[in-house]
Amino acid sequence: GQKLPIVPLSDGAGEVVAVGAGVTRIKVGDRVAGIFFQAWQSGSLTREKTKSALGGAIDGMLAELVLLHEDGVVKLPEYLSYEAGATLPCAAVTAWHALVPRGHLIPGETVLLLGTGGVSIFALQFAKINGARVIITSSSDEKLARAKAMGADETINYKTYPAWEEQVYRLSDREGVDQVIEVGGAGTLDKSLRSVRIGGRVSLIGVVAGAGDVNYAQIFMKSIDVQGIYVGNREMFEAMNRVMTLHQIEPVIDRIFEWKEAKAAYQHLQSGTHFGKIVIRV
Missing domain, CATH: 3.40.50.720 (NAD(P)-binding Rossmann-like Domain)
Structure with missing residues (x-):
């Protein structure tokens, strides 16, 4: 039932290169990751919030430039690379949500x-x-x-x-x-x-x-x-980041593919031979 065409991938991290008028949560130069459900900042998941899933309900993160609402991002822990930050929005938040908040x-x-x-x-x-x-x-x-x-x-x-x-x-x-x-x-x-x-x-x-x-x-x-457990909200993501920073937890990345190797990255995922996360570097 997926509507096509669509920009895939729910997870991504990068540098803020421009902001719109009235934006206060972030500034140019901030290192951020998108949240999986762009409209789920806190509280419980609702049907309306599920319509904001990156890479599914709306265009995702496999792009050089992505436009997101200021409420739909979190700042990355300073010690993490962009590659590591890109692993967090879905898998990490899901695991955190399952074990700790719920x-x-x-x-x-x-x-x-x-x-x-x-x-x-x-x-x-x-x-x-x-x-x-x-x-x-x-x-x-x-x-x-x-x-x-x-x-x-x-x-x-x-x-x-x-x-x-x-x-x-x-x-x-x-x-x-x-x-x-x-x-x-x-x-x-x-x-x-x-x-x-x-x-x-x-x-x-x-x-x-x-x-x-x-x-x-x-x-x-x-x-x-x-x-x-369907991923989690921005508050969970931010709490998880604080704990990761305290313990200096490094995400486990199986392999990093370059931008032109995106198809090979999907094939590697399909093979089931990976351990941890797979990353595509822009």
Whole structure:
């Protein structure tokens, strides 16, 4: 149902080169990133605010010059490059929203992360600075080793262990984890529901794993909180930036493509071999 043509990509960062009359939040020379939903600065998401999604409802960030409202940007932490800043608006804010504003993550809780894409790797970083124990899955032992080096406490190769929810159960003292960052959708949701403890939380974020059967009875029988997370607002983005600055968190960039290689960047994403984020440099 996507209307075409459209400028793609929801995420981008750059320098302010001009401002309109009456603009007060930013000035020429500021280093900024756009927010995913241009009309969602605070509060709850509404139908009207969803109509302002960059790269979907409206033109996005794959351009040399982009025109945004002053309310639709945040200032980048000084220590981050533009390449690093461009990784933040969707994946980082989504992970932050799921774990902290909505997830109320408590030190000592155990979090299950699925895969090693952008959301999961940011969630790993945020979970660790909040004192959580992290279990992460992947089909690649190499990627699991990298996640382990970043602080993951336990790793599971889901090709080696197709019934990975049983491994999660074992690694969580046969209680289940406190929270799951669920990026697979129907293809993995049933396993995530089996992995979470009674009274735990599953944050539904993505649909990358395709179709699957889900035993929804688990939700009420285990009193599970299932919450949909659709990125986040500007206030969340700004709070996340403050925490990232405090801890000097560096986004994990798998590969940087040059401007003329945008198609190759999409193909690399489609391959599923990436670890963290993919960036196109203008």
